[in-house]
Amino acid sequence: MQFRKAKKEDLKDIVRMLADDELGSKRERFEEPLPDIYDQSFSEIEKQAGNQILLAIEGGAVVGCLQLTIIPGLARMGMKRAQIEGVRVDKKVRGKKIGEKLFEEAMAIAKSEGCGLVQLTTDKNRKDAHRFYEKLGFKASHDGMKLSL
Template identity: 45%
Template structure:
């Protein structure tokens, strides 16, 4: 992926291994993430290597002059449903608290839809914790529809 300008001098680019610490910091920088993420980077580095090696997955960061201020993962899932449609799954969307309100999250998600369309996906989906009510309002404002109830089973 080539760099994609998001505005205000921020670019969206493919994440590199040297971005892992900053990405984890963004994931941990909220009430839910603070209880889930750990300080040990080794498991994140291993996960990054696995994700980065698979062409169906793309980890990206929003880079503001060398500082990572946003991140997300875009995954492409082939399936039999919907006529054998390819769908895109967005995960781990985070924008640094200090730069929220500048339109970066919206630009990141619009890029996801454009990239999914470019790759032939017919649907882009994401999940968000029920407790993230601000995020729900944000996604709805961008035209995303809360069409399904999600279930998870911790293993």
């Protein structure tokens, strides 16, 4: 398995995975051509230092993705933290430890950037995801809150 930063030509595979579950199918629009907003958002991610979409590649195909953002901070004596969001593994290849390896790569990047912790949010309805994150050592130590604008 290989890992690399996403390129614009990977957007179709990324959006397909984001839309390919019960919650994502209501939040995303996987259609051809992709809505322009995905291209615009990807450009913004590429421009922001410390922000990337990390891909897992197997057999030349995109089989997993996550967004990794390095966040400088003042709290905890100026500690940097890594935020992980938008985690997906292609349904066709689940059970092959791709998600685990993708997280290992993301955490290695976070360490190399000087991060002292990795955090993520996960929808309360994603019980399988919760078990996966707990298996990796994540703890539900805080309650997340969101406000739609």
